[in-house]
Amino acid sequence: MILEPLLTEGRRCLQCGACTSTCPSARATLSFSPRRLMLGVLMKRGEPCEDLWLCLLCHACEAVCPNAVRIPEIVEEMRRILVDKGLEQSDLEVYLEVLDNILSSGVMMVPVSAEVRSFSEAKELSLRPLSDEVRNKLREIIKFEGSGALEGLKGEA
Structure with missing residues (x-):
């Protein structure tokens, strides 16, 4: 998919919001939908945005889209554009951050925005961090599985 077909595909979006209602990333953060x-793709004439990296490419959006807009394909193409411009996010950096989050708090994604924190507080979710005992067990599992090189990898990210 090249830029013009990508924009043609994006123009089929009705902006109905069905995609957002099924998106796991949209549920995890208020900054992504x-x-x-899709609106950004059209308004910026295909200029990629940072939110592209929050898409899990799970195709849940495409499954419920009344116009069968291939959002994951658009996201992949936009990511390619970012990579070509040297603006990609390091996969290793992302995975190490996820692993650090799991070990420190027990969740894959730590809320990074005040918007998400205030939502969590308003809903009284009381998400507690993992106990030291559980974190230590996770560390043992990771060490046992051969991920002891984690510290070395952090220097490469």
């Missing part, structure tokens, strides 16, 4: 992503 496939609907906003």
Whole structure:
């Protein structure tokens, strides 16, 4: 998919929001939604945005889209554009951050924005961090599985 076909595909979006209602990333963060992503693609004439990296490429959005807009394909193409411009996010950096989050708090994604924190507080979610005992067990599992080189990898990210 090249830029013009990508924009043609994006123009089929009705902005109905069905995609956002099924998106796991949209549920995890208030800053991402496939609907906003599609609007951004059209408004910026295909200029990629940082939100592209929050898409899990799970195709849940495409499954419920009344116009069968291939959002994951658009995201992949936009990511290619970023990579070509040297603006990609390091996969290793992302995975190490996820692993650090799991070990420190027990969740894959730590809320990074005040918006997410205030939502969590308003809903009284009381997400507690993992106990030291559980974190230590996770560390043992990771060490046992051969990920002892984690510290060395951090220097490469």
